[in-house]
Amino acid sequence: MPESPSVPGSLQVPLWRALAVFRFASLAYILLLALRNARDYAHPIAAALVLAVMVAWTVFTAYAYARPERRRWPLLAADLVITMAVVLISPVVIGRPALAAGVPTFAVAWSGAPVLAWAVSGGRRRGATAAVLLGAADLAVRESLTQSSVTGGILMLLAGVAVGHVTRLGAIAEERLQRAVELEAATRERERLARGIHDSVLQVLALVQRRGAHLDGEAGELARLAGEQEAALRALIATRAPVHGDGGEEVDLRTIIGRYATATVSVAAPATPVPLPASAAREVGAAVGAALDNVARHGGGQARAWVLLEDEGQAVIVSVRDDGPGIPPGRLTEAAAQGRLGVAQSIRGRVTDAGGSVEITSAPGQGTEVELRVPRVTS
Structure with missing residues (x-):
């Protein structure tokens, strides 16, 4: 070597x-x-x-x-x-x-x-x-x-x-010693920032959400958004940062997927770790993020999403389902022909690079489900 x-x-x-x-x-x-x-x-x-x-x-x-x-x-x-x-x-x-x-x-x-x-x-x-x-x-x-x-x-x-x-x-x-030192330093800095956020930003957001929860109009919308951001920040500072390693190392996919939990996004994962090579885990996490971005962009800000992580032993499956307006038949093909490659590249391309596959199920008015399947490579 x-x-x-x-x-x-x-x-x-x-x-x-x-x-x-x-x-x-x-x-x-x-x-x-x-x-x-x-x-x-x-x-x-x-x-x-x-x-x-x-x-x-x-x-x-x-x-x-x-x-x-x-x-x-x-x-x-x-x-x-x-x-x-x-x-x-x-x-x-x-x-x-x-x-x-x-x-x-x-x-x-x-x-x-x-x-x-x-x-x-x-x-x-x-x-x-x-x-x-x-x-x-x-x-x-x-x-x-x-x-x-x-x-x-x-x-x-x-x-x-x-x-x-x-x-x-x-x-x-x-x-490995160098990575451990870097991870320890990053963890300490993350904990320090988490304490500062908890003592300042989260308190303010929680106050805005409580004071405006019963109001109508823009004030009520502001309180709702403050509640969503409070939930997102709490999930962010409570989630352990994923370990960034090379393609040969394994990380717990739950730590990456868990970052996307918000007031409108529910994340369900097994109680035990879901190990996956670091490079594949990063691609799957980015694909899930792209799918949730599509939900927020096309759901009018009102759509909810559910992320389910499953470990089947030989493969890892991540399902992203929403209650949005759905995708009209032929829309994905039309978007690709127009050069809008969000789904093709941000979702399918990433999962394909990780050796997996993507299946999209949708109908107008019935929401969309994106299933990401990544097989484990056994030596």
């Missing part, structure tokens, strides 16, 4: 620091081996040059990988290529007789550094790819294939997969 470069404070930062320590520790081990086996090398001067390149590259990568913007393909590819070159040049500089006698190659543990770098930057697959390439290079310099010669490659492969998996889990944990 490719990941974006780390940012300051990321959970990947300790992994990059640990990788830098590993590079220097493995380099120190190689230098000690070189001092011990220098007299067995076929070309000691060339060996010294190779070791100098390894020292310079270790210092450079420790600096380069410390910068998040540099942890990209140019540096990752160069790291792998240089390490492979060190492995492939070992038989020439050290000499095959010395290698056959048990003298280790230049890379030894140092060759694991690019494997770990690829794993931290891109997860299991990228780490495994680097391990396979370096393992193939190591086997290419050996005259015979033995159990001990394969062990190093297997260890690198396991390290790449393990570190890549840990890195992926860290990235997921970091994303």
